[in-house]
Amino acid sequence: MGNMLIHNARVFCGVDEEVIDDGTVCVTDTGFISYAGHSDDVPAPAWDYEVYDAEGKFVMPGMTESHVHLSYNNAHPQQLNNQPLPIAMLDAVDNARVLLGSGFTSAISFGSAQGLDIPLRDAIQAGRVPGPRLAASDRDLGSTGSNADGTFGGDSSKKIIADGPWAIRKAVRSLAKQRCDIVKIFLDGEAISEYAPPGILTYSDEEVDAAVSEAHIRGMRVVSHSRSAAAVKQAVRFGVDIIGHANYLDDEAVAMLEAERHRIFVGPGIAWEIALLDRGAELGLPRDAMEQRGYQREVDETISAVKRLRESKVRVLIGGDYGLNITPHGTNAKDLEYFVDLFGMSDAEALLCATRDGGAAANTDGMVGTLEEGKFADLVIVDGDPSMDVRVLQNHKKIVGVMKGGVMHCGLMQSNPYIAPDKY
Ligand SMILES: [Zn+2]
Known part of the structure; x- marks a missing residue:
């Protein structure tokens, strides 16, 4: 790969909502952005470069999926992670390719059965397989009787059950030994669970303190499953870095999040509830029954929670729990549509959640999420204008190029991407 100049582009740098109509992005042969902005102001390059004529297409930062499970195999929600390890690894490799091809150049794991993320992250970093920059986790960590306990069957390859501060510290140390980036803990439950619903805390304060510290x-950083206000407050109080769900908030929870908004992120992960209500009947989980379980109320509460988070300027991230049969991998950009339709954001605001804010959560060194000099050259070329209608990002035919670290990936969504190996 050499230096590249992408010109004749409509450039969305992701710093704010501006779209530059006549824009240029310059990429160095080492995989960094050396310029992104108006074509008039491009500095005279001191080196040879390849010119890519974007023909007026939209160039934006690569997106971040903030709550990924690459071990999910597009199965029934109650039958996830049942594959034997060799098959599960192949599935995960495939899922990583599909995620990158869908425009997601970074991803934050919220748990991977059998610890698949770690070799996968390493293989992606080494360029052996295509995939997003992955903040890798291992198995979910939860207490006896938590949502982690029983969700994915009985054996310890799927989750880590630990009770008491010292057992939890030992478990977290074992995750450090595995070279995890992320520890995923369950602080409360799930409406579909028979014994661990939202609102019942599954860890004590001492246990959460032990896990996070x-x-x-x-x-390592810590991400939590926290649906209720109580579980959100516990997460904030003890230093959790990214809070998943946060569906039910009270005044105190909002105030605590606002006070910590410089360091904390919230990802509603709403796709699961919406898909369950809309398509659960296909799975033997009819809407009536799911409404009785509280899923419609959960959606309604999430809408008001996100409204309050936006008013408090707490960063809200897109993504969450794709990889079920009702939310297959590669449909992750659907989340931006939810942000517009359900949460009332403008298309450009949803794009900023997916790029700038997700990038800040994914990479604490500030190297991804915007097109700015010195950052990794992670970008997406779109045949359309997602700043006017984010739904275009769901159409893989309109994602005409995905660049990660200066390497342009093409053909990732073909069933056999290796027909064009020179593109990697
Ligand atoms: Zn999840």
Whole structure:
């Protein structure tokens, strides 16, 4: 790969809502952005470069999926992660390719059965397989009787059950030994669970303190499953870095999140509830029954929670729980549509959640999420204008190029991407 100049583009740098109509992006042969902005102001390059004429297409930062499960195999929600390890690994490789091809150049794992993320992250980093930059986790960590306990069957390859601060510290240390980036903990439950619903805390304060402090000592970050206000407050109080769900908030929870908004992120992960209500009947989980379980109320509560988070300027991230049969991998950009339709964001605001804010959560060194000099050259070329209608991002035919670290990936969504190996 050499230096590249992408010109004749409509450039969305992701710093704010501006779209530059006549824009240029320059990429160095080392995979960094050296310029992104108006074509008039491009500095005279001191080196040879290849010119790519974008023909007026839209160039934007690569997106971040903030809550990924690459071990999910597009199965029934109650039959996830049932594959034997060799098949599960192949599925995960495939899912990573599909995610990158869908325009997601970064992803934050919210748990991977059998610890698949770690070799996968390493293989992606080494360029052996295509995929997003992956903040890798291992199995979910939860207490006896938590949502982690029983969700994915009985054996310890699928989850880690630990009770008491010292057992939890030991578990977190074992995750450090696996070289995890992320520790995923369950702080409350799920409406579909028979014994661990939202609102019942599944860890005590001492246990959450042990998990988070041990992870931070070891250089890992912590993400939580926290649906209720109580579970959100517990997460904020003890330093959780990214809170998943946060469906039910009270005044105190909103105030705590607002006070910590410089460091904390919230990902509603609403796709699961919506898909369950809309398509659950196909799975033997009819809408009536799911409404009785509280899923419609959960959606309604999430809408008001996100409204309050936006008013408090808490960063809200897109993504979450794709990889079920009702939310297959590669449909992750559907989340932007939910942000517009359900949460009332403008298309450009939803794009900023997917790029700038997701990038800030994915990479704490500030190297991804915007098109700015010095950042990784992670970008997407779209035949359409997602700043006017984010739904175009769901059409894989309109994602005409995905660049990660200066390498242009094409043909990722073909069933056999290796027909064009020179493109990697
Ligand atoms: Zn999840």
